[in-house]
Structure formats: structure tokens, C-alpha cells
Amino acid sequence: MSRALIAGVLLGAGLISGGLLIQGGASREARAATGSPRLLEQVMARLSSDYVDTISADDMYRRAASGFAKELDDPYSVLLSPDRYRRIREMTSGKYPGIGVELDLRDGFVTVISPLAGTPADSAGIKPGDHIIAINDSPTHGLTMEEVQSALRGPAGTKVKLSIERDDEHPVYTLTRRVIVFHPVQRSDLINGVAYIELATFSERAASELQRTIDSLRSKGARSLILDLRENPGGLLEQGIAVADLFLDRGQTIASTRGRTAESNQEFDDENPQRWPELPIVALVDSGSASAAEIVAGALQDNRRAVLVGTPTYGKGSAQSVFPIADGYALKLTTARWFTPNGKSIERDSTMGGITPDVIVRPTEANVATDTTLSRAPARRPVPTALAPPIAIDPMVAKAMQLLDGVTTSDELRARVPKRR
Secondary structure (H helix, E strand, O other): OOOEEEOOOOOOOOOOOOOOOOOOOOOOOOOOOOOOHHHHHHHHHHHHHHOOOOOOHHHHHHHHHHHHHHOOOOOOOEEEOHHHHHHHHHHHHOEEEEOOEEEEEEOOEEEEEEEOOOOHHHHHOOOOOOEEEEEOOEEOOOOOHHHHHHHHOOOOOOEEEEEEEEOOEOOEEEEEOEEEEOOOEEEEEEEOOEEEEEEOOEOOOHHHHHHHHHHHHHHOOOOEEEEEOOOOOOEEHHHHHHHHHHHOOOOOEEEEEEEOOHHHOEEEEOOOOOOOOOOOEEEEEOOOOOOHHHHHHHHHHHOOOOEEEEOOOOOOOEEEEEEEOHHHOEEEEEEEEEEOOOOOEOOOOOOOOOOOOOEEOOOOOOOOOOOOOOOOOOOOOOOOOOOOOHHHHOHHHHHHHHHHOOOOOHHHHHHOOOOOO
């Protein structure tokens, strides 16, 4: 069975609940074995014979299968309908109809990781860290990520209404959907011999686009690199591995995954000589850097190939596999957790997680809403296309430029990193 691995990122009982409780067969079924197949069989039989509306056997099986995934209490595991399965394939290809926003479930809230640059969400003013509390006036609490994505999607030209919770504010936005064609490399420029590249997602062409962009800037005189992974929500695990492979030596460990099956327990090592061995690299990260972006950041940091600058990353340390099943359905299931080359899990809980940069640089008050807990991602940084002058605009880019000024090797760059106490 084929599958694709995705690197990333819910009642109490009353005396009378939901109407009149009719005394009937409850006592007769009390002896049912609740831990055996008889439980499911008897529930389905009772629904088939006694429920007020008719439910087909096919519908009951589908609902049961969906319920199995929901009962895992894992927001990333879900039964995908044929339409939802198609939408996931569209997202990883980088072309799909929608509003252009990356989301995750955090503490029960549908949370914006990042609006994609130039999309309806970005243009409307949706910000990282926003909580989407309703879509078209329907509450999002209790929905799976796929149900949220389904509500946001629709034909190009149609509208969708978002109710937002942002600190003490509650703005409402009406956005017009359109086809999102999203390139992994969103911005690139050459600044005084330093290549600046914003890698915004890990869709199917991430590694090849990044390679072409670096080669192009090198041919124009780039002597060092700023790789901007801020607000990058991740994507395909294989693309995260392929991007890291561009910068590491053959045989160096990129990441490992651990799960219950042999296929889920893997170590990913660099398979090719690195293309630019003498290129000093600073990677920028923040609390919007997640999943595959964290794989790359962790690999570059643990292998001492790049200096990380910014704020701690999001902490999405699980990997999902998509298993195609019958009738066009698929099961998206968390099958592994991944670890950095040094064996560190970055899965975030309520107190810790993510990857800590070598050099902490926080956005200025002018660039970001107050955020000291790192539970909400900073606002999109105002990096213009020309990136000039970056030092006056973006403190993280400014720090990266300072670290790279005059260095010609990775060792010289690392020598400038302050020692931690």
C-alpha cells in the first residue's frame, strides 16, 4: 500500500441530555461485552432497527471508520473523504483553490501559522497567531483540521467569512477565494555579496527551486547565504530531507523518525556531496517555523553547518502518513515522531519544545504585536522585495548580515556566535 509521509503544528453527562430518555432495551443490553466486536455489531444492529431515521450499512461503516480516527484525540489523524484527499494532494503540489493560509490546532484553537505571501489571507491582514473562531458564522471549536480546511476551500471567486480572535480584538474578514499558485521560494536577492532567500513552504519543488536560486545568486557573486525559514509551516518530509541534503556532507545525519513499525523507524542521512561547501549560512527561524522547516533547521544546527538566528520554533515534531484505502478514501494517521541528528525531539508541550536558535533576536515592537510567551507567531516581517536597507527594517536580517560581514568560511561564522552560559 502506497503512502506519502507529511512532515506539519478537543460534555459532561446530565440527568436529562438532549431530550427525553425513553426506557427500553437499555437493561437488556447491559451485559454486552464492551471490549469485543460484539459492541460495534450490537450498536449497528440497534441503529439499523430502531433509530428514528434510516441509516444504510455503508453509511454506518463510514461513520464508524471516521469515529475511530477522531477517538484517537489526535488533531492530525483523520479519515479523508475523496474530496479531502484530493485537496491534500493539491496542497502538496503547491496549487489549490482557497485563501492561502497555513493553520494548526493549538490548545483547541484553530491557529494561523502563517498567511502565504500575496494571497487573499495575506492581503486582508490575517496575522500569524490569529485564532479563527468561526467560518461563515459556524464555530470551529471541535472541528478537525480537514473539516476547517474544507470550510475554507471553495470555487475561485466565492467568498468566505472569518471571525478572528486576536488578543482583545475580534475582527471579521470577508475574503474572496482564488486559485493559489504558491512557489516555495518567495523572495530572493543579493545584498553586498550575501544571498537572501525566503523559503516559504516545502511543497513538491522546494529543493529544486532552492538549488536553482542559490546557483543563480552564486553566479552573480554571492559569497554567503541567509536562508529565511520564518513562518514556514513545513510540508513534505521528503522535501525537508532533500533541502538539508543540499547543505550537508555525504553520510551526515539529517533527522530520524521513530514509530511502531519498521517503516516508521528510519534514519535519514545525506546521500550527496554538498553543493556549496564553503558557503557560510545563517538560517532565520521563528515561532512560525514548523515541521519540515524544523527538520532543516535542526539538521543545519546539529551538524554545525549554519548559525540559527531568531526565536524558538513552533514545535511540530510528529509525522503523518496518508494511506489510500477503498472507494477513494484515505486515512491520514500520525505514525512517527521525528528527532534532530543529536536525538532531540522538538514536539512542543505547554512548557517547552521547538528548536532554540544559536542567537536570539526578537522582532522590535514596531514589527510585531507584543509576544513574550512565543505561543503565538510574530506578525509577518516587512521585508521588501529589494531588501534595502535590511538593517533598518528587519532586526533578524540585520543580525545575520552582521554575523556574515567579512567571513569566508563556516568556521569563521561560528566563531562569531556568543558562547552560551
